[in-house]
Amino acid sequence: MVLSEAEDLKRYSFEIGAIRPPSEGGSYSLLIRATRNCPWSKCKFCYGTPYNREKFQMRPVEEIKEDIQSVKHIADGITVIAEKLGGMDWAGKVIDPLFLYEKDYGELNENESSNLQSLVNVYNWLYSGGRTVFLQDANSLIMRPSELIEVVRYLKETFPSIERVTSYARSKTLSKRSLEDLKAIRRSGLLRLHVGLESGDDDVLRYVNKGVTAEEQVLGGIKAKEAGFELSEYIMPGLGGKKMSEQHARNTASVLNEIDPDFVRSRPYTPNPLTPLFEEWTSGNFELLSPHGYLREIKMMVEDLKFNGRLCFDHAMNFWRGRDGRPLFRMDYSGYKFPEEKDEVLDLIEEGLKIEESRHVQRIEYLM
Ligand code: SF4
Structure with a gap:
């Protein structure tokens, strides 16, 4: 009944970073990775370990927008599935490694894992009303102001339901x-x-x-x-x-x-x-x-x-x-x-x- 839509969901993934503040997870924020890792990584008590001490990288705005487009495809797909199955609870049954890949979670390869993580994040976000977004990683304010503004505007235009966008700084x-x-x-x-x-x-x-x-x-x-x-x-x-x-x-x-x-x-x-x-x-x-x-x-x-x-x-x-x-x-x-x-x-x-x-x-x- 929803096989083609479920199959379609498998085509989209977006980057998700390692951490977000608990208060953002509690409201099931959508996670959009604005930059990668920490630009400082020198604090003695942390040392960038939440990001595996990986090198800091800016992300091109176009790449972030592509991620937002992937979120849009996933959100639209989940919405159609929920309509067909009679609600978001039923749609949630589809976001499952056994249903999608006929595998247990531990057996997924990297692409499948990333896809599932993306679907789960968007599903939880939609389920809680699609209102909040957290920009990952450690310091989005380091982006050029015009680029950060472009990303936030694009997010809000793509998803008018968004009420709150937040970030580390x-x-x-x-x-x-x-x-x-x-x-x-x-x-x-x-x-x-x-x-x-x-x-x-x-x-x-x-x-x-x-x-x-x-x-x-x-x-x-x-x-x-x-x-x-x-x-x-x-x-x-x-x-x-x-x-x-x-x-x-x-x-x-x-x-x-x-x-x-x-x-x-x-x-x-x-x-x-x-x-x-x-x-x-x-x-x-x-x-x-x-x-x-x-x-x-x-x-x-x-x-x-x-x-x-x-x-x-x-x-x-x-x-x-x-x-x-x-x-x-x-x-x-x-x-x-x-x-x-x-x-x-x-x-x-x-x-x-x-x-x-x-x-x-x-x-x-x-x-x-
Ligand atoms: S993530 Fe924060 S606490 Fe950790 S090294 Fe970077 S600036 Fe310091």
Whole structure:
């Protein structure tokens, strides 16, 4: 009944990069790869490992548009199949390696795998309303502004249902872009930026080779806000180790207060074995905080925080447990509104500090 349409779906694939923020996966965003990998790849705690340390590449606009056209073909095909079969749930049965290729997932070759990944991404996106798109990889703002604008416009013209286009961005790049360019990018439809701030302390930033100063972080963040972007800043509690814990907390709060982002998202430092900071830790040159040490550091930061956005613990890396054994903090994407819920966060930290450290299990053992 839908064999020819299903056969047609097998003709289209588009590039999908390695990662996207959890808040984007949660809304089943369509993933469009605007650039490949990270243009910096030197941060000591990350080292571009999410992208396998592969070389950064710009993608020609025409190539990105071809990907968007492939998405269009897949979306149209799935829509026809859903109409014929009586709904999206039935269409979902078609997006299956056994149905499409008569193979188990593990038996698919590279092309078949890429095709299936593309179909699954578009199917989930359509199923959730086709409203959000995330531009991959690590810093789409590095594209020429006119090219980025062209891509975002093309996306919105091709899919009028799109309400939100979002991307990662580096503070350094934001600090260098003119406000006019940022405003033009925002007007084209790019709405939300995810920025890895990690720390607002210059010693910590230098130590981890973040390639940006606190001043540039502030400048980039303020410009992004002024241009009208919804801004998520990612912080990394514990990144200064024991030695720089207090200055990391205080100066991060101070930078965040100046930027006043919409969201601050906590991603506590967890050693990654493929990075230089992991080696410093295992050789005894970097002292990791204890579970209570992380909480005390977050407490110092929260005490100093005077912003009007939301503080979120929306990742399993926020490992602390509450009295009932459940995660100490709510892990939803909207987190705690400041200043209204600041006291609640401080109370939760006190609760966590009363719980024996061994009950807060940070999953490091499996990395060693
Ligand atoms: S800029 Fe981001 S992706 Fe690149 S190395 Fe640093 S933390 Fe990793």
